[in-house]
Amino acid sequence: MMLLGVDNLTVRIGGRAIIDNVTLSVGHGELVGLIGPNGAGKTTLLKACLGLARASGDVNLADRPLAAMTPLERARAVAYLPQDHEIAWAVAVRHIVGLGRQPWREASVFGDYAGGHVIARAMECMGVDALADRRADTLSGGERARVLIxxxxxQAAPLLVADEPVAGLDPAHQIALMEVFGSLLHDGRSVVCSLHDLGLAARWCTRLVMLSEGRVVADGPPSAVLTPENLRRVYGVEAFFGHAGGGPVVMPTGLSKK
Structure with missing residues (x-):
């Protein structure tokens, strides 16, 4: 079963194709990094995959047409973390995290008996358990990001879609988050996340999808996607490629010569 299937997806805004005939699929146990320069269409693609942007083409979640699913069914199939990390509510952090359990509370007449444990575990994973009683609107930017993650x-959905989840996090929390994402794969869950940090993408993702001008230009393991040629053609940069600490290292070093 595919957790996400996209076929010939196109998004047009003002007569321009922001996403142009994209086809891809995500199975169980994948950590898929969506990469590409600013304006490549990453955010629009993620939104279109969730029905949050008007698009043509076909989208399936858990082998079911997205258009045929109720909001509750969608919420049980996929969790979404948008770029915006604002929290306007003057409520405790534990209540913000608890909102992730809403699809399961509504789906069962017996209540969400596992909810308390799941919430506590999620807060512990993101290192925000000590903030449980803090007002969410008093947190720093990095703290807000971790609370929303x-x-x-x-939400414990089989698929997690995250738009630039490491933005605003310091290096230690970035690495910790990628470790958390990697741990989800052991349960057959999958993550699709947009990333600008090519080093994190190379080291932690099991697969990369590279976008340029709304089209998929490369799709495969990091070593096949993050090549000198692709980085010059898509990003216009040169990069250092190495190996350290048991994994690959990719670091942009300068602009490519025109």
Missing amino acids: ARALA
């Missing part, structure tokens, strides 16, 4: 984890 914890909320998405508490």
